[in-house]
């Protein structure tokens with residue numbers, strides 16, 4: 001066994017520190033599948049873990065990175081054999097289990113999803129956990145019964161990863177999309193992804209009234225806090241909001257009025273412990289319902305050495321769209 005390159009987070013006297021380092025393969029954690037990692041990506045949670053701005057990491061040293069696409073090297077799991085192309089999202093990777101910013105990862109075979117035939121490993125990580133979460137949110141709105149004729153869908157954190165992919169998917173499905181962004185200078189980018197209207201996030205930043213003018217049939221929210229409270233207050237009768245993020249805060253300063261007077265539903269979206277069947281469904285839907293030329297237009301590529309800088313930028317809300325990390 002040798003060593004491989006990885007972004008390793010260690011505890012220091014003043015907090016934590018992340019750096020590119022050599023990691024001894026003998027120190028990989030238990031798992032029945034070893035994967036040669038081809039690509040990973042930078043999600044908001046990766047940013048929090050690497051900058052130490054939130055207690056994402058539960059064990060030290062930790063290899064950061066919550067998701068990867070790669071090729072099975074060895075397996076004692078019945079579903080996987082060497083050469084299989086796989087995707088991994090969540091399940092505590094980069095939090096409690098050694099993570100994805102590494103040339104090698106050892107994980108449980110039960111955690112893996114087969115890479116859909118039409119999606120390359122690079123595209124899978126251009127989608128990443130952000131895009132897979134966007135798909136889970138769209139699926140929740142569909143399950144609620146929302147169809148394009150019911151009215152527009154608002155997407156908050158629009159220029160970020162979840163937001164960008166959500167806009168592209170919703171537009172391809174025929175929905176009219178209202179992009180809510182703090183970066184109105186990105187209007188052309190957001191319209192290119194399929195948004196039909198752009199609104200400044202300041203409109204949803206003030207204290208929420210119990211009920212406000214009905215503006216959308218549904219929403220996908222990556223922001224939380226007053227933004228989510230306002231989204232709910234502005235959702236049409238019988239509509240639904242899928243909440244997946246906290247980029248603006250973890251609180252929810254709203255009222256029950258939208259639920260009890262307009263029958264609005266609030267769906268919680270979790271990608272980390274999501275059951276495997278729903279993951280497979282989401283990845284199959286991403287194969288068919290996401291325009292890959294739009295995906296390319298929202299993605300840029302870095303290598304492992306660029307991860308710490310990208311991590312700081314995403315926590316500052318400075319990243320547009322998606323960042324792929326080329327590893328293999």
Ligand code: NDP
Pocket residue numbers: 042043044045129130133156157158159160161162163180181182183201222223227243244245246247248249269270271272314315317318319321
């Ligand atoms: P990004 O940083 O790429 O996007 C977040 C966007 O939110 C920013 O681009 C910005 O969009 C907006 N934003 C940032 N700060 C604020 C603020 N203070 N107030 C209002 N809006 C703000 O992150 P991701 O898209 O990767 O993730 C988005 C959120 O979803 C995160 O909170 C993340 O933790 C969560 N998430 C949850 C998952 C789950 O399983 N539930 C899985 C994946 C992500 P703009 O500039 O357009 O306003």
